[in-house]
Amino acid sequence: MNCKPLVIGDLTAKIPVVQGGMGVGISLHRLAGAVAAEGGVGIISTAQIGFKDPEFDRNPLKANLKAIGEQILKARNIAPKGIIGVNIMVATKNYEEYVKAAVKAGVDLIISGAGLPVTLPEFVEKSRTKIAPIVSSLKSASVICKLWDRKYHKAPDMVVIEGPRAGGHLGFTVEQLEHIDEMDFDGEIRSIIALVSEYGEKYNKHIPVVVAGGIYDRSDMDHYLELGADGVQVATRFVTTYECDADMDYKMSYINAKKEDIKIVKSPVGMPGRAIMNPFMEKTKLERVPAAKCRQCLAHCNPAEIPYCITDALINAAKGDVENALLFCGENAYKAEKLEHVSDIMKEFSCEK
Incomplete structure (x- = not known):
């Protein structure tokens, strides 16, 4: 399967791979910078990102907000021309402050899930930062696209579809996860791509769709490209790299x-x-x-x-x-x-x- 660069507005990744944001401390500047330097999209997880700071136990919010800027800058030094993004969970306490800190630091892209990022557009207004919600169903994709369209007159710059084979927290019930093979998730992906395409037409832009969850090798990527996705998000494969920030x-x-x-x-x-x-x-x-x-x-x-x-x-x-x-x-x-x-x-x- 021939692939093509992943285009997110005015950002272009020559390899259509977004490195998944893994926290706490698994994907920081070293991993994100290395992926971005190779032509992918490097993602820093903001989850308790300042845990190594001496101030963390006394003032975790201050340590985390400080670390967001520091980690983005360090990743930029590794990949000056690369695409650097952050993953910020909607469930994070003081979510708005995390988003504003990332925007202030000049991050290229914010990927946001663990809940629907209903207010995200208002925090990136007048910035060059792109925003991408994480969805796990056609229903959640429809809710976020409709809401952003109605309230902010905006469509996502990218959409990440996270499937049931992903790591970390999952947007599925235990029963669904026990019967993954019975789910027609490929059909769900096609439906979400069609929905996103409608909003792309309305806003006269192409909105790339990236599929996440269980993508480990090239054949996995090719499968989702054949379904119509523009790229894939890969996390687990990058953990066992020399550049990964984990112990x-x-x-x-x-x-x-x-x-x-x-x-x-x-x-x-x-x-x-x-x-x-x-x-x-x-x-x-x-x-x-x-x-x-x-x-x-x-x-x-x-x-x-x-x-x-x-x-x-x-x-x-x-x-x-x-x-x-x-x-x-x-x-x-x-x-x-x-x-x-x-x-x-x-x-x-x-x-x-």
Whole structure:
């Protein structure tokens, strides 16, 4: 399948690959910069992005907002001519401030999910920053496009369709995730592409659609390009790269994982997620693990009731304490057998074959 560059307004990625935003601390400036330098779209996760800052425990919001600008600048230094974006979860506490910090830092693209980013357009007004909602169904795509059209007279600059084989939090029910093969998700993708095309015609522009979830190799990308997508979002494959910002032990947890180790787990957020089963997740099935301190990560979280603190669990993962961590991963994480360079992965997905 021949591919072509991914065009997002006045931005052009010569390879139609968006690197998925993975937090806490898995995709920061090193990974995003490396992907952007190779001609893809590099994405920094803003989830508790300032966790290494000495101020983080005392003032997590201040540390995070400061780190957004710092990480974007560092990624730019790696890829001065590349496309640098951020992933900002709608569920983030102080969401508006995170978006404004990214825009102020001159980020090229904001990808936003974990809820519908209904207010996102008002925070990027008069900036050059492009915006892309993450959707998991035709219904959610229709809601966000209609709302932005009516309230802001704007259409998305790009749409990311995240399927049921993705890692991290998922926009599906547990029952749906237990019967993925029975879902006609390819049909859903075609329907969303058709809907987005209608809004593109209305606004006299092409709105690229990127498919995420379970894309590991070139054949996966070719499948979605054949369905009419403009590109793919790849996350899990980039974890086991030398350039990934995560600790080596986190990377090795993917390389050592078997297919049967990858499970649907319960997140404190109230959504199902996909992760590698480990002693910590087994422990949370039996008992509550109290949060040591609230770091103000999610808008709807009650520290007194959650089964465990997702910030603590994800920071442990990023730092390599994999026995006491939530090890988010995509369905195909078990396919990782060795460390790779970002450049080699991008050559595999290149249009110059």
